[in-house]
Every structure is written in C-alpha cells, then in structure tokens.
Amino acid sequence: MTIGIIGLGVMGTAVAGHLLEAGYTVRGFDTNPNQVDSLARLGGVPEPSSAAVAAQSEIVLLWLPSVDALETATTAIAQGAHDGLLVIEMGTLPLVAKTAARDRLAAMGVELLDAPVSGTGHQAADATLVIFASGSAAGFEKAKPVFEVIGKASYHFPEFGHGSVMKYIANLLVTVHNLAAAEAHVLGIAAGLDPALVQQVMSDGVGASRMLDIRGPMMVADRYEPPAGRLDIILKDAGIIKDYAESRGAPTPLLDAALPVYGEASRQGLGGLDAAAVCRYLEELGNVNRADHDR
Secondary structure, eight states: OEEEEEOOSHHHHHHHHHHHHTTOEEEEEOSSHHHHHHHHHHTOEEOSSHHHHHHTOSEEEEOOSSHHHHHHHHHHHHHTOOTTOEEEEOSOOOHHHHHHHHHHHHTTTOEEEEOOEEOOHHHHHHTOEEEEEESOHHHHHHHHHHHHHHEEEEEEESSTTHHHHHHHHHHHHHHHHHHHHHHHHHHHHHTTOOHHHHHHHHHHSTTOOHHHHHHHHHHHHTOOOSOSSBHHHHHHHHHHHHHHHHHHTOOOHHHHHHHHHHHHHIIIIITTSBGGGHHHHHHHHTTOOHHHHOO
16 A cells, blocks of 8 residues: 655654555655655655645545645645545644545545544654544544554544544643643752652652653753654644634633743744743743752
C-alpha cells in the first residue's frame, strides 16, 4: 500500500519514518522544501503537489496547521481523486472546517475521516500516539493497519466530528495540566527547593499527571527546545476548544483562566518553544530567579 502524507512537520515526518520502516511506500508533499528533503532522506518519495500525492496513494494523511491549509490541500486532493482513496485529517481544527473539507471531498467520491491524535512530537517519534477516529466503519477498518503502526491505540466514533470532540477534551486537560505543572515548579523554585527533587516527589504522589511526566523535566532543566509541541500550538488549540465549548454551553473556568497566561507567554516571545516554557513565563512574571533561590 502507498500512503501519502501532506504536511511534513514534526508529526508528519515522524509518522513517515514509522510507515517506511513498516514497509509502506510513502509519498509526501509540504510547502516547505526542507521538509520534503527530509522525507527523501528517510527513503520516502517527494511529490510536487498535494494533487500528485493523492493521485498515487491509497490513503492520504493530513498533518496541517490551519484552516486555510486544510482548504488548500483538500481542494488540490480533489484534483487527484480516484476510486478507493481515503483521506484522514489528523490535526486539531474547528469542526466547521473539517466538515467543509469532508463535503468538498465527498463531492468527488472521496471519504474523509476525522482522526486527530493525542500526543506530542515525542509520542509521534515513539509511535505511541492515540488516535481518535470518526467516520464510517469501513474507513476506520481500512485505516486501522496504519494507525497500528503510528500509535499505541486507536478509537472509532461512528459520527463524523466526534474524534475532534475527544481531542478537544484531551487538549483541554493538556492545557490546564501543563500550566498547573508550571505553577507547581515555580512555587518550588521560589521556596528554594531543587526542581529535580520537586519533580521526583510530585511524580510519586497523587498530584502526578502525564503532563508533569512529559513536560516537568523540561521545566526542571529550563530547556524548551526542540519543542515536542509548541506553546503557540497549545494556544491555538485552546482557542478552538473554547469556541466549541461555548457553542455547546459547557463552562470552562480553568481553560478561561489559562488562555490569557498562554497568550501573554506567546507575546513575550515564548510561542516557538515547547509549551512547557509557560514555566519560564511564570518565573519572569513573579521575578523568581533560580540562582537567587538555590540553597
């Protein structure tokens, strides 16, 4: 089987590597030529356009950063449409945009699965992503062997869009838990505690979380590059989640409190770093200097 990938950033490139190792032919396109070169170095086949990827693939994975990118890619894919083509949108984007993309492709006889993932670039590299796929059972069954290569678990939701809703729920927790981990570490630093000791003790206690495990070590080291998931991506996703929650009448007081913190951290120039860098922003906000608090 030939798998196409459109969007060869951190996630798309990591997934391409796993699929190539599993014996799939991988064809890819990205608007950044450097990313296409990376695919070639892995053994994949660069293509000049999204349409070319679609024309020569049985399944196409989309790892796209924006609504505009999704519209552009699916419009091009429609030009390369053929019988049996399955397209899988794996990003975190507004449901209205995914629904429009589904309808655009359906007009050409192509199915779109909504299948965002839970996990950062580290989980993509380790093939431990969790996939939330929504759409037809037949589409899910066709995609499942691919999901088994790139992730540790996949879930199917028959109603299109419910995969995205599950991702919104997951990322709401990520947004809040990441900020909570940063608050805890900054409190420890301000008190003169060794961040490494705080990390160890909290990881063993009832206040532990996956975000503390994943991003806490970055906070301990005050080192946020290379990013597993950029702060600006968390901020973008949080805005989408907030809009969806409001449309459903669901209160989100913790998300509401977190959004301005991430927004200000981004404005302070931390948006390109890993989301764990919100810890650095809180240190600066409180004039907490690690050197001053070393004991």
